[in-house]
Amino acid sequence: MASTSPTIAGVGLADRPRASRVPARLDLLQSFTGGVLALFMWGHMFFVSTILVSKDFMWTVTRMFEGYFIFGKPYPGIVSVIVFGILVMFVAHAFLAVRKLPINFRQWQMYRGHMKVMKHEDTTLWWVQAITGFMLFFLVTVHLYQMLMHPGLIGPYESADRVWSGRWWPLYLVMLFAVELHGGIGLYRLAVKWGWFERGDADATRSALKKAKWALTVFFLALGLATLGAYMKIGYEHADRAGERYVPASVQQGAVK
Amino acid sequence: MTTTTIVKAPSTTPAPSATAARSGGVATGTKIRVHALRYNPQEPGSVPRMQTYELEQSEGMTLFIALNEIRETQDPTLQFDFVCRAGICGSCAMMVNGRPTLACRTLTRDVGPDITLAPLPVFELIGDLSVNTGKWMRGTSERLQAWLHGDAKARDINRLEERMEPELAEQLNELDRCVECGCCVASCGTARMRPDFVGAVGMAKIARFRLDPRDKRTDDDYYELVGTDDGVFGCMSLLACHDVCPKDLPLQTQIAFLRRKMAGKGWA
Ligand code: HEM
Ligand code: SF4
Numbered sequence: 202m203a204s205t206s207p208t209i210a211g212v213g214l215a216d217r218p219r220a221s222r223v224p225a226r227l228d229l230l231q232s233f234t235g236g237v238l239a240l241f242m243w244g245h246m247f248f249v250s251t252i253l254v255s256k257d258f259m260w261t262v263t264r265m266f267e268g269y270f271i272f273g274k275p276y277p278g279i280v281s282v283i284v285f286g287i288l289v290m291f292v293a294h295a296f297l298a299v300r301k302l303p304i305n306f307r308q309w310q311m312y313r314g315h316m317k318v319m320k321h322e323d324t325t326l327w328w329v330q331a332i333t334g335f336m337l338f339f340l341v342t343v344h345l346y347q348m349l350m351h352p353g354l355i356g357p358y359e360s361a362d363r364v365w366s367g368r369w370w371p372l373y374l375v376m377l378f379a380v381e382l383h384g385g386i387g388l389y390r391l392a393v394k395w396g397w398f399e400r401g402d403a404d405a406t407r408s409a410l411k412k413a414k415w416a417l418t419v420f421f422l423a424l425g426l427a428t429l430g431a432y433m434k435i436g437y438e439h440a441d442r443a444g445e446r447y448v449p450a451s452v453q454q455g456a457v458k
Numbered sequence: 459m460t461t462t463t464i465v466k467a468p469s470t471t472p473a474p475s476a477t478a479a480r481s482g483g484v485a486t487g488t489k490i491r492v493h494a495l496r497y498n499p500q501e502p503g504s505v506p507r508m509q510t511y512e513l514e515q516s517e518g519m520t521l522f523i524a525l526n527e528i529r530e531t532q533d534p535t536l537q538f539d540f541v542c543r544a545g546i547c548g549s550c551a552m553m554v555n556g557r558p559t560l561a562c563r564t565l566t567r568d569v570g571p572d573i574t575l576a577p578l579p580v581f582e583l584i585g586d587l588s589v590n591t592g593k594w595m596r597g598t599s600e601r602l603q604a605w606l607h608g609d610a611k612a613r614d615i616n617r618l619e620e621r622m623e624p625e626l627a628e629q630l631n632e633l634d635r636c637v638e639c640g641c642c643v644a645s646c647g648t649a650r651m652r653p654d655f656v657g658a659v660g661m662a663k664i665a666r667f668r669l670d671p672r673d674k675r676t677d678d679d680y681y682e683l684v685g686t687d688d689g690v691f692g693c694m695s696l697l698a699c700h701d702v703c704p705k706d707l708p709l710q711t712q713i714a715f716l717r718r719k720m721a722g723k724g725w726a
């Protein structure tokens with residue numbers, strides 16, 4: 202095709218006579234990566250919150266992800282692979298979504314002024330999404346790198362020691378709010394953007410979606426705060442033995458010398 | 459920018475009173491204050507400022523009546539537009555308490571007693587509350603080729619028109635109700651940040667022709683018009699357009715429809 206010539210593309214004529222299909226793909230991928238990440242975050246929250254049930258239960262779920270119950274011994278490398286997949290999604294999503302952020306003072310000023318006079322909920326929510334998205338760039342990167350490099354250090358004591366003695370809790374606290382707000386708004390936006398669940402009355406659907414969005418955000422924030430609190434408490438009580446790994450009583454008994 | 463009057467936060471729910479409860483807001487006979495943005499870009503040295511006019515709430519008063527009263531009795535220099543005063547021509551759109559709407563269809567008792575008025579952003583400012591939406595709309599129609607592209611045979615006026623399902627005709631009529639007032643564009647955060655963005659009115663027009671079987675254009679043709687980040691993929695689904703449209707066009711549904719159709723061309 203002639204328009205694939207670097208010369209034609211170089212002078213900005215690659216889109217004649219046929220407009221590039223890339224913007225359509227980017228839009229779909231932005232939604233896809235955002236949706237996958239947001240749903241993953243729900244699953245993730247349920248896994249980490251197993252600590253609220255018991256240390257043993259959290260330990261069991263963690264070992265399950267390491268293939269312990271299939272292979273008979275833990276392979277933390279499996280966790281690294283999952284983390285790497287999420288990292289790819291995350292980088293792709295950030296790359297796509299960053300196109301939407303205000304990129305200079307004029308755009309920033311326009312949006313801020315507009316938002317203040319309009320007092321329109323979805324317009325303000327977009328701002329919250331943009332700000333939290335920007336925060337996630339930094340917060341999530343640190344967290345994912347840690348998980349990629351130390352996948353084996355996940356467990357009732359291991360995680361709690363990191364949260365408390367390793368002083369990760371401030372990062373997790375900020376990240377919790379950023380992710381829950383961003384992901385919740387994002388899923389709501391996905392639904393209205395693509396017209397999901399729209400049965401006849403679009404306005405009724407939208408207000409139901411908005412309610413569901415807030416309910417989910419509140420639910421996951423509450424669960425997240427309780428979970429973080431639980432790790433901080435365990436970490437605090439375990440501080441003088443920080444670094445010691447957790448071994449469930451059942452396994453200790455089973456491993457007779 | 460200077461502000462000569464302190465503008466109170468827009469209050470759509472004024473303090474209730476016995477009479478107000480009956481008339482649904484500000485009581486007839488009470489004082490209302492119109493805070494209008496004054497600025498004349500044609501006049502050298504003109505600086506945007508707010509000016510307050512006080513007048514008495516009369517029965518069934520609209521902003522059209524209030525502004526004309528101000529112009530007749532207080533300030534003949536105040537610029538604003540009206541033609542039909544019945545929500546049909548779309549020329550009276552302005553920012554009322556921060557949101558775009560048709561002034562002729564706005565009752566002062568619903569938005570007073572303090573009413574802040576400003577011209578629509580995005581469009582070329584003529585002066586005070588008057589903007590040139592027509593120029594923008596014409597540019598958009600040309601850019602989007604927003605007219606029916608039928609086949610030549612259909613132009614034979616002796617031929618019977620093709621039949622159409624009543625539901626479809628109803629859908630098209632819904633979209634044809636757009637009065638090109640520009641409220642959707644002025645309410646759109648995306649349009650504010652990115653001047654080349656097509657806006658909801660543009661997308662609704664394309665969706666309208668996409669629905670119409672008499673228009674022979676294909677999705678590939680529509681993609682040429684709106685398949686860009688200045689087109690449907692630029693829309694961030696803020697839905698302010700949908701919420702402010704004074705003619706209640708189903709903008710949310712139509713933008714989502716167009717987005718699905720155009721995204722479907724991504725790998726086709
Ligand atoms: C570097 C980190 C991130 C940045 C900069 C970012 C930024 C953004 C922005 C600006 C939007 C709005 C796009 C638009 O209006 O069209 C968005 C959408 C979205 N984000 Fe993120 N985000 C990040 C991470 C995440 C994470 C971790 C999740 C998962 C919880 C997520 C889930 C979503 C979803 C579901 C959407 C809606 C997608 C769409 O509208 O197509 N994002 N993101
Ligand atoms: S779509 Fe609605 S708000 Fe937009 S120009 Fe038409 S009538 Fe006005």
Ligand code: SF4
Nearest residue numbers: 646693694696697699
């Ligand atoms: S949905 Fe939002 S971004 Fe899209 S046109 Fe309407 S106001 Fe603008």
Ligand code: FES
Nearest residue numbers: 543547548550562
């Ligand atoms: S004057 Fe025609 S719509 Fe208001």
